[in-house]
Amino acid sequence: MPRTRTTAALLALAMAAPLSACSVGSDSSSSSGSSKGTQEITFLTFETPNLTPQYWDAAIKRVTAKYPYIKVKRLVSPTADRTAYAKQLRASGQLPDVMIAVAPTGFAEAGDLYAWQPSELKDFLFPGAGAINGKIYQLPTNSQSIPNVYYRKSIFTAAGITAPPKTYAELLADCAKLKAKGTTPFVVGGGKDAFPTVLPLTGTVGTDVYRKTPDWMDRRRDGKVKFAEPNFVGALKKVGDLASKGYIDSKMVSLDYAATEQAFLKGKGAMYPMGSWFAASGDKSPIKNDIGVFPWPTDDGSELMPVYTGGGIDVNAHAKNLDAARKFALAFQLDQTNLDASVKSDALFPAIKGYKQPSDMGPVFTETYELWKQAVKDQAIVKAFAWETGDDALLPGVDAKVFAATQDVILGRKSPEAAAAYLDDEWKKAS
Numbered sequence: 001m002p003r004t005r006t007t008a009a010l011l012a013l014a015m016a017a018p019l020s021a022c023s024v025g026s027d028s029s030s031s032s033g034s035s036k037g038t039q040e041i042t043f044l045t046f047e048t049p050n051l052t053p054q055y056w057d058a059a060i061k062r063v064t065a066k067y068p069y070i071k072v073k074r075l076v077s078p079t080a081d082r083t084a085y086a087k088q089l090r091a092s093g094q095l096p097d098v099m100i101a102v103a104p105t106g107f108a109e110a111g112d113l114y115a116w117q118p119s120e121l122k123d124f125l126f127p128g129a130g131a132i133n134g135k136i137y138q139l140p141t142n143s144q145s146i147p148n149v150y151y152r153k154s155i156f157t158a159a160g161i162t163a164p165p166k167t168y169a170e171l172l173a174d175c176a177k178l179k180a181k182g183t184t185p186f187v188v189g190g191g192k193d194a195f196p197t198v199l200p201l202t203g204t205v206g207t208d209v210y211r212k213t214p215d216w217m218d219r220r221r222d223g224k225v226k227f228a229e230p231n232f233v234g235a236l237k238k239v240g241d242l243a244s245k246g247y248i249d250s251k252m253v254s255l256d257y258a259a260t261e262q263a264f265l266k267g268k269g270a271m272y273p274m275g276s277w278f279a280a281s282g283d284k285s286p287i288k289n290d291i292g293v294f295p296w297p298t299d300d301g302s303e304l305m306p307v308y309t310g311g312g313i314d315v316n317a318h319a320k321n322l323d324a325a326r327k328f329a330l331a332f333q334l335d336q337t338n339l340d341a342s343v344k345s346d347a348l349f350p351a352i353k354g355y356k357q358p359s360d361m362g363p364v365f366t367e368t369y370e371l372w373k374q375a376v377k378d379q380a381i382v383k384a385f386a387w388e389t390g391d392d393a394l395l396p397g398v399d400a401k402v403f404a405a406t407q408d409v410i411l412g413r414k415s416p417e418a419a420a421a422y423l424d425d426e427w428k429k430a431s
Helices: 009-017 028-035 053-066 083-092 153-158 168-180 194-210 218-220 232-244 250-252 257-265 278-284 322-334 336-346 363-377 398-411 416-430
Strands: 040-046 070-076 096-098 144-147 148-152 269-275 291-295 305-310 314-317 381-382
Touching: 009 218, 040 083, 040 194, 040 322, 040 336, 053 070, 053 322, 053 336, 070 322, 083 250, 096 322, 148 278, 148 363, 148 416, 153 168, 153 291, 194 232, 194 257, 194 269, 194 381, 194 398, 232 398, 250 398, 257 269, 257 278, 278 336, 278 363, 305 363, 314 322, 322 336, 381 416, 398 416
Parallel strands: 040 070, 040 096, 305 381
Antiparallel strands: 096 314, 144 305, 148 269, 148 291
16 A cells, blocks of 8 residues: 655645546457457466455456457455565466555555556546655545544544544543453454554654654655654554554454454444545445544644555556556546446545546445545645655665554554664665
8 A cells, every 4th residue: 555645735626626637448459359359368367355256357347348459467465565466477487467455655666567658647636656766656536544443433432532532532431341241442463464463653744743754754765864863662562552552463463454343343342543545345234334533633733634646557568568557547447437446435535537427435434535525625734654655765675664563563562662673674675
């Protein structure tokens, strides 16, 4: 889910600038498909409560209607970690022709991914997002804020909390009030999907590490900083303290992504740190008007939001029908109806020139989107730790180690210091 983080200045400029209409998808060549003969491509997708089989099939059909000569065989990752699954497929010589939301790091350096040309990126707001050695291998399609803290307004009110916290101290005080009322403050899962566990750490790294050193991950790649240094250990300690105080229920860490989401919606906890994509499920739920959202708080209450831009499609450089794969990928990402569907189904913020959000979005999305727009306007953006893809991403395979280390800290199996040392060891192995 980067050097894929665009700068706040570029984002603010994009928000203010007049935008031209999307052009891809109206390519006149789409009508000439009958002369090309059928060209089959494989497309690796993933399914979530928001991104159902019906969602993917309808989106694919919209593109193949424009390019009838393209036949798509849809593949589904067995877990939310589609990058790991893509690696498994590559190892067996079956790397898909087209892959969505698969981190390009490792694949690109090995020569497995097609490098998009500047002319093919003309419709994207941030064509340089996620660059690897100066080249773009994953279409920079969406922006997402990671994490937001979603909360149940009625549960806050019952605990005597009148407004969401602005500072980290206020967050801890609110957690104490909730626990005193017999309510678990945070819903944090993981299970087979693993990634839900890292959201609190993404928040604390943003406020305590990236805020002070925005290029921290670049420096880690250059060997100038380590995980075992005080600022990163401090971010881990904050997460461990939430667990040791009972503000994170360690038993919930075994829940997978879908079950974690349902636990929050069913009131098993008051707050849910998650990416902006949760807004889609929130707005589909019967309690949508009871869900509020706030950014992970900083110590001094100043505004800060970790943001990711990227998450689009990668194309296999060795695809048998490479031209068809490229055309399909661009048409899929730039189709107006597909973009609208991605907003409504997964609460994405399309980073496409000329795109306008649907006017009928629900309250959870609207509030989440407004927080993002305000942070962009105020230039209060940092990268989202563990979600970057590109020259400043975690080294290949280290993301899974970060998820595991965060779980170990929450479950008390490792101290923050031991977890940080473990990550340094794993980094050394990966490099």
